[in-house]
Amino acid sequence: MRIRTLPAAVATAALFSSVVLTTAGPAAADTSVPISVGDVSDTVVDGAHQHLYISGDSTISVVGYNGKVLSKLTGLPQVSDLQLSPDGSTLYAAVTGADKIVAFDTATLTQTAEYPTGTGTAPRWIALTEGRIWFGYGDQWDSGLGGIDLSTDPAAVTLDLAGAHDFATTPRLFADPANPTTLVALDPGISSGPIIVYDISTGTPVIRVAADEGGFYRDGALTPDAQSIVVAGPGNRAVTEYRLSDLQMVHQYPVKDEPETVSVAPDGTVAATALDTENTGDTYVFPGGADAPASIRNLSGSWMPWGGHSTAWSADGSKLFVLTGSTDFRQLQTVTDPRKYVTALTVDAPATGTRGKTLTVKGTLTTGLKLPAGTPLNVVRTDLLSPAGKSLGVKALGANGTFSFTDAPPAGSKVRYTVTYAGDAAHTASSASDTVTVSRATPALTLTNNKKTYTYGKNVVFTAHLGTTYSNRTVEIWADPYGADKPNKLLKTGRTDTHGNLSATVTMSRDTAVTVVFKGDARYAGRTVKSTAYAHVKTASSLSKYYRTGTIGSTHYRYYHKNTDAVLTTTMTYYKGRKERLDLQVYSGGRWYTTYSGYFSLGTNGKSVVNLGHPGSSGVRARVRTSYIDPSSGDNVNTTTYGSWNYFYFSS
Known part of the structure; x- marks a missing residue:
């Protein structure tokens, strides 16, 4: 058996047998974007053109690394x-419903060739070796292995190449130029389905070795040297690596639930997804040969079966692409630091505090690979005195992943403490914050003229005192006239004078709410x-219509004829x-009596x-006035404003 040297991070993890792996959502540099693709059968990454090719729904979607669908091959x-x-340079696709395999130029995205495989063959899985396309075809016990020789013109198609094995389901195929004489087939749809390794050195597949490893294989991937295959199956809560020379198990990569997909990076790092019925973590990344994952991420948010090969490494192995969700809400997840242990920070500050008094901020930093005591954490305080943030220096992580520090906030209002872990070669960076409401003193603030009444149009000075x-020392004075048609208006803003005063003038044409606003500072609250x-x-x-004026006693009257x-x-x-x-009164017996009151x-x-109107008789004395009554008018x-009385007399 080939002996691997574990990466330093994994070797360290092996020393901590009590470590409990923690899961987290995407790290800060990871991204998740909606992507308009439907069902997924397969995902292939084209590093040269920065494309993902995603098959499903009778379409190949050409997708940029940012999740934007650039083209659809329909x-x-x-x-x-x-x-x-x-x-x-060429993308090959098995077109099951048209009994053919087609080829596309990856530079132009135009079809360059098609290879019919025979009526009713329904090719589903393909693998490439020098000068040949191998394909798994058929359905149930009518399945088989076929090959296309690209060196002839036209290309020669040969069926029934499975040899001594009778496939129960369409064989899933794997090949790699690193091992050019080997073709691997999985019989995936039955519990007794084996892994079969063919020798293809003569052009005709010959079974080299076969072994029943549990069947129901959901996905598979060859290692970079093409000497082993890693398969995902539902039976043992692990993805398993088998050596192709004898199909002996090389390693198991444990996952919490039934494995769904698997992909191997150029450096041998294994990525796997699991069903995740408890929604605690679905995407695992293992350095080659590791017993524990370097990271577990919870990307899917659903325990529905993933369906299809939906996990793929970038060509250089620096990123991991994972398709999640259903056809109604498909997401492209890009894991930027897939090999690093995900860190998760929590910060817990008191809900309230007193300015200038000491308070304690606590928190935790959790990760699957324990960080040593003394790990530096950067702390920044953001408040009214330091809106861009003020460094409080470096605080040390405790031995159990906890930390605490004290501070006496110099400013009141909302004070935010942000703790940041910078990350290292084995851990992702993380940051978290919490906010304290710090008390402030209440300043004295007054405004003149409350509840006073003025004549229409009078200019009234309102004075604020702070x-x-x-x-x-800045205050604002606002005027909000009654009525929906007049908005609240800023009359004046400025610093108070040496006596603490600032004034503004209001022309009183309506009832008006005048407001003075002090927005506060680091020690005094707004008011x-x-x-x-x-x-x-x-x-x-x-x-009008009187014929003369005169006085009765000392009161001025308009004189009317009795019929005018x-x-x-x-x-x-x-x-x-x-x-x-309108109020109308008539004088009788030394008193005024109201004869009419109404609104016009x-x-x-x-x-x-x-x-x-008119009385039709002489000797009648009357008076009338009009008024505005709030709110009856x-x-x-x-x-409310009462008008002056107008006196009139019907003489003859």
Whole structure:
């Protein structure tokens, strides 16, 4: 058996038999993007063109590394297995529903050849060796192994090359130029299905060795030297490596649940996905020969069977691509540091604190490969005094993966503590933060003229006074007139004077809420104070159609003939839907009696004309006034305003 030297990270892990592997979501540098592809049969990576070829739904989708579908090769019914030629220039595809294998130029994405395999053969799996395409075809016990000799013109197709084995299901095939005389076949759909290694040195497959290794193989991949195959099957909660020379087990890579897919990087790193019924971790990465994964990531968010070969390394082995989700929500997951142990930081700070008083921040740093005590963690405090963040230096990780530190925050309000682990050759970087609400003093803040009433149009000065603060002496004064048609408006913003005052003038045409705002500073909390001032309407009324004026006692009257109608015209500050209230009184026996009180709508010009009628008899003294009543006049934009009485007399 070939002896491997384990990477340093794995060797260290072997020393910690009590280590419990922790799972985490994607590391900070990993990405997850939606991808518009349906069912997946196979995934192949083209490093030269930075493409992923994904077969499924009778289509080959050509996808960029960013998850964008660049092109679709259509008209390929039931297209399944894909293979890239060793030089990367040609993509071969098994088109099961059309009984053929087709070839595409990877530079132009145009079809360059097709190879019919015979009516009803339904080729599903393919493998490439020098000058030949090998294909698994058929269904159930009618399955077989075929070959296409590309050196003849036309290419020669030969069926029934399985030799002494009768395939129960379509054979899944593997070959690699690193071992040019060897073809590997899996009989995947039956519990007794073997792994079969063929010698193809003569051009005709001859069984070299076969062994029943549990069947129901979900996926497989050759090692970089093509001397072993790693298979994923549901039986033993592991992906297993078998040596091709004798099909003896070389190694098992343990996963928590039934393995689904497997892919091997150029350096021998093994990536596997598992069913993950508990949704705790589905994607495992093992350095070649390792007993424990370098990382476990929870990418799928679902325990549904993955279906198809949906895990692939980039050509240089630096990234791992994993397709997750269903046809309705397919995601392309790109793992940027697949070989590193994922680290997960937590930070726990008190919910509240007092400015200038010591508080304690705690946390944990967890990972599958334990980090030593003293591992440096960088701490940054972000607050009102340091909005870009202030370094609190390096804190040391404790022996059990925990840490704590103390701080006396100099500023109040929200204070965020961010802890960062930079990562190393074996661990991903991680960062986490928590926020403390730190108390601040409440400043004195006042505003004049609250609940005062003013005549229409008066210019009123509102003065704000700000008491002691730390660094901020700026206040804002806002005016919000009543009525939905007038927005809140900033009147003035500026620093208070040496007495702590700032003033602004409001023209009182409506009731107005005036607000002063202090936004706070590092030691004093923000505060808002409101004064509501009230404004009368502007109103005037006059009588018409009288024939003279005169006085009765000391009161000025308009004189009317007893059969002449008195007409009252009112002008009032207009607002949509506003009405003026009219009160009519008659004098009798030394007292005034109300004979009518009602509301009349104003025109858009603010006028209302009312015919008061006539008594038909002489000696009648009357008076009338119009008023705005809040809110009975139809709105609450102004405060109640009573007009002056107009006196009139019907003489003869």
